[in-house]
Amino acid sequence: MDVNQLKFGLDTFGDVAVDHSGKQISYEESIRNIAKEGQLAEEVGVDVFALGEHHRKEYSISSPEIILAALASVTERITLGTAVTVLSSDDPIRLYQRFATLNALSNGRSQVMIGRGSFTESFELFGYDLKDYNELFEEKVALFDKLVKGGPVTSNGRFTPHLENMEVYPKMTEKKLDVQVGVGGTPESVVRAARYGYPLMLAIIGGNPIRFKPYIELYKQSAKKFGNPIQPVGMHSHGVIAETDEEAIERAWKYIVPAMNKIGLERGWGPMSREAFENEIENGSFYVGSPETVAKRMAKVIKEMGIERFDLVYGINGQRQEERFQTIELFGKEVIPRVKEILKEGN
Amino acid sequence: MTKPMIGILGAGKLGISLGQLARQADYPVGIAASGPAEKIELTVEILVPGAKAYTSEELIQIADIIILAVPLSKYQQIDSLLLQDKLVIDAMNYWWEVDGTDQVFSDKELSSSERVQQYFEKSIVVKAFNHIGYHDLVDHAKQGTKENRKALLIAGDDKKSIDQVEKIVDDFGFIPLNIGQLKNGVILETGRPLFGASLGLEESKEMVKRSLEEIRK
Numbered sequence: 111m112d113v114n115q116l117k118f119g120l121d122t123f124g125d126v127a128v129d130h131s132g133k134q135i136s137y138e139e140s141i142r143n144i145a146k147e148g149q150l151a152e153e154v155g156v157d158v159f160a161l162g163e164h165h166r167k168e169y170s171i172s173s174p175e176i177i178l179a180a181l182a183s184v185t186e187r188i189t190l191g192t193a194v195t196v197l198s199s200d201d202p203i204r205l206y207q208r209f210a211t212l213n214a215l216s217n218g219r220s221q222v223m224i225g226r227g228s229f230t231e232s233f234e235l236f237g238y239d240l241k242d243y244n245e246l247f248e249e250k251v252a253l254f255d256k257l258v259k260g261g262p263v264t265s266n267g268r269f270t271p272h273l274e275n276m277e278v279y280p281k282m283t284e285k286k287l288d289v290q291v292g293v294g295g296t297p298e299s300v301v302r303a304a305r306y307g308y309p310l311m312l313a314i315i316g317g318n319p320i321r322f323k324p325y326i327e328l329y330k331q332s333a334k335k336f337g338n339p340i341q342p343v344g345m346h347s348h349g350v351i352a353e354t355d356e357e358a359i360e361r362a363w364k365y366i367v368p369a370m371n372k373i374g375l376e377r378g379w380g381p382m383s384r385e386a387f388e389n390e391i392e393n394g395s396f397y398v399g400s401p402e403t404v405a406k407r408m409a410k411v412i413k414e415m416g417i418e419r420f421d422l423v424y425g426i427n428g429q430r431q432e433e434r435f436q437t438i439e440l441f442g443k444e445v446i447p448r449v450k451e452i453l454k455e456g457n
Numbered sequence: 458m459t460k461p462m463i464g465i466l467g468a469g470k471l472g473i474s475l476g477q478l479a480r481q482a483d484y485p486v487g488i489a490a491s492g493p494a495e496k497i498e499l500t501v502e503i504l505v506p507g508a509k510a511y512t513s514e515e516l517i518q519i520a521d522i523i524i525l526a527v528p529l530s531k532y533q534q535i536d537s538l539l540l541q542d543k544l545v546i547d548a549m550n551y552w553w554e555v556d557g558t559d560q561v562f563s564d565k566e567l568s569s570s571e572r573v574q575q576y577f578e579k580s581i582v583v584k585a586f587n588h589i590g591y592h593d594l595v596d597h598a599k600q601g602t603k604e605n606r607k608a609l610l611i612a613g614d615d616k617k618s619i620d621q622v623e624k625i626v627d628d629f630g631f632i633p634l635n636i637g638q639l640k641n642g643v644i645l646e647t648g649r650p651l652f653g654a655s656l657g658l659e660e661s662k663e664m665v666k667r668s669l670e671e672i673r674k
Contacts, residue, residue, distance in 0.1 A: 230554045297497075328500060
């Protein structure tokens, strides 16, 4: 593994932060703060800053590209991405245009990650039936792929317009758009990412991450079968970093667990026990602790999985603004260099 | 004695996880999705080494025991007569995001597994493997000593079939806990306290007792 090629990202769903009394701050303030978080991420040496599209009360980001566009003008190096963009309920032509614009403003630093995401509100909101999910995705990704490749587009779909040799602008003449696919645990989605030849990001939100290792093999073998180049594979998981383990664990218990339980309630499973929570921190998918603790776990997982990118999802359930900043700062300044150091020692 | 062949219908997260457990326990395993076998061949070969991909028609013919791991809104696409006289394990759950809200899958009259039994009228349906999340199934199997493994809850009406499923559960690495008739399976459904729970034997017994009292009120 070439440690210098490893990429580290910070992702947020745009959870609205809380003030000292525990009350949500305004959406406007949250959006402005997230732009500041992106700037901080660049300052502390993070490679990718990625925002997830959501349409729920607890999140302020439904239009990630607009925040990323603001960041394009105040940053120079960091990759500005999404995690994820729900292509199935979006318009592939508009999506192409938004990202072509962002790519220009950021001098080729934009990245779009397409996927279903954790939630399904966008389907109802934009008038789609979730039952058509696969067909919607297949049709739209095919059109989007043609647009990204450039040239006049011909397309005739059920959910998208009939196009005959149509040019779509602006063209990306300097650098092509970086497209990634984000998947949960569905094998079919892994194969699909390989079929389109896009890099793969695994969202691993619970349990031992190593069980996903065969998925990476599946991705590689599938790419080979389809005659596509084998692209990098990365993963993203939740985490909280603080000065000490105790502080981080307390914070994670306070924020991550109620957020997971809230989703559990909607989907029908019960609350998370303290034992399960501690298991997630020890061997599972919560990266919680001091910079040293988190770096050790991250290095171990990166090595065992053989991945080339690790994104930490920060700020779950809002948290206080200074707590959000702290995870970003410690991740960039201490965790990333330490992970690289550990991996170099191990080589 | 050779182990019976397990045929898993569904190659999603749950189907693949159950396939992995079955292979680890040395059962012959076949997996089928709705389409042609080639579509899932590579997936099965890599994610469940030692298992084979089939079409569902082929698999139903050759497998001794069938596990249903398709979305609850899809099982009626399977020809019920093909499953005649087979033991069918129902591992399915209702997810509104996948199955939609226009159809009733369970109500006070009939639990979801009883509906499945009604549809597969010439088969014996046992409910199992539904209440532990798919990644906990893989992570918790054979965890710790045999006595403090997690309990896996089973409901069904036929004694012989229950015994068979208990053996499978034990081989997969969990303590089988029979909760009685198929209709009791309602306490394992989505939204119930036991749904998603992966607990030890004593705690599980306690919760089963409370849950059964609750539904008899």
